[in-house]
Amino acid sequence: MHTDLVAALDIGGTKIAGALVDGDGSLLVRAQRPTPAREDAESVMGAVAAVLEELKVSPLWHGARAVGIGSAGPVDASAGTVSPVNVPGWRDFPLVERVVAETGGLPVALVGDGVAMTAAEHWLGAARGYDNALCLVVSTGVGGGLVLGGKLHRGPTGNAGHIGHISVDLDGDLCPCGARGCVERLASGPNIARRALENGWLPGPDGDATAAAVAASARLGDRAAVASFERAAQALAAGIAATATLTEIDIAVIGGGVAGAGEVLFAPLRRSLRDYATLSFVRGLTVAPAVMGTDAGLVGAAAAASSVRHEGANARAVAAP
Numbered sequence: 001m002h003t004d005l006v007a008a009l010d011i012g013g014t015k016i017a018g019a020l021v022d023g024d025g026s027l028l029v030r031a032q033r034p035t036p037a038r039e040d041a042e043s044v045m046g047a048v049a050a051v052l053e054e055l056k057v058s059p060l061w062h063g064a065r066a067v068g069i070g071s072a073g074p075v076d077a078s079a080g081t082v083s084p085v086n087v088p089g090w091r092d093f094p095l096v097e098r099v100v101a102e103t104g105g106l107p108v109a110l111v112g113d114g115v116a117m118t119a120a121e122h123w124l125g126a127a128r129g130y131d132n133a134l135c136l137v138v139s140t141g142v143g144g145g146l147v148l149g150g151k152l153h154r155g156p157t158g159n160a161g162h163i164g165h166i167s168v169d170l171d172g173d174l175c176p177c178g179a180r181g182c183v184e185r186l187a188s189g190p191n192i193a194r195r196a197l198e199n200g201w202l203p204g205p206d207g208d209a210t211a212a213a214v215a216a217s218a219r220l221g222d223r224a225a226v227a228s229f230e231r232a233a234q235a236l237a238a239g240i241a242a243t244a245t246l247t248e249i250d251i252a253v254i255g256g257g258v259a260g261a262g263e264v265l266f267a268p269l270r271r272s273l274r275d276y277a278t279l280s281f282v283r284g285l286t287v288a289p290a291v292m293g294t295d296a297g298l299v300g301a302a303a304a305a306s307s308v309r310h311e312g313a314n315a316r317a318v319a320a321p
């Protein structure tokens with residue numbers, strides 16, 4: 001009989017996934033709905049409620065002690081609200097309050113999706129056993145999270161470690177966030193594809209112009225494709241090196257769709273790190289691919305939930321230290 005479970009929610013722009021998770025990180029019951037990302041706030045909340053309803057009909061639900069939510073950002077864990085860039089109907093949406101209501105007063109923990117992925121990799125994945133780690137999600141955007149001194153470092157609003165929006169190119173291209181030369185502007189999947197196209201890369205006959213297609217061309221030696229990945233790797237390396245210099249991380253774990261490019265990304269990334277991570281205390285930094293795959297969001301949300309599960313009903317501890 002499972003009596004110490006948590007419910008996990010992973011909220012993204014395309015799907016809302018849920019699970020009941022045990023103390024070993026096993027997903028015992030799953031539920032999923034597409035995100036009605038173009039619809040109004042209540043329609044999106046309806047999809048969250050439907051996922052929770054599906055979990056609640058499981059006999060295991062009675063063992064759930066807390067809820068963990070990993071959401072596309074920005075989130076504000078201190079206010080319990082979310083404003084995902086790709087879900088325009090939700091702006092300062094009081095997600096924590098609504099999930100508390102839907103679950104009969106279970107304590108709820110909210111973190112950004114980058115922090116959730118980091119929690120998952122630290123609990124059961126590539127950062128396991130490391131006390132100081134940076135985890136990155138490189139896909140449509142670039143997100144991340146930090147483990148410092150053996151603990152997940154969320155920050156007051158749950159966004160700490162958001163490496164995608166630190167500038168590595170002072171006078172670089174304008175980023176949608178308002179700054180210039182952000183890591184994301186140089187290293188996200190869409191920007192890898194855009195730069196390759198601008199420099200003469202031609203998609204194959206299937207017309208696929210994604211970063212994955214650029215990676216396939218790079219593997220065959222296409223110069224514009226290789227160069228675009230090298231530039232992305234350089235930006236990531238500069239961001240990782242800066243983080244390592246500030247916080248003395250031991251490992252940088254890289255996940256997300258773009259990490260699927262494998263050595264096309266990792267080889268130039270390790271090379272560039274030698275250029276930027278130069279001081280004695282950062283030279284030993286390890287770079288590793290993420291291993292938790294598509295369940296990272298749910299497993300990480302469950303890890304976040306475990307920080308509030310013992311605080312009792314109606315606790316709204318949303319930014320535990």
Ligand SMILES: [Zn+2]
Nearest residue numbers: 165175177182
């Ligand atoms: Zn930015």
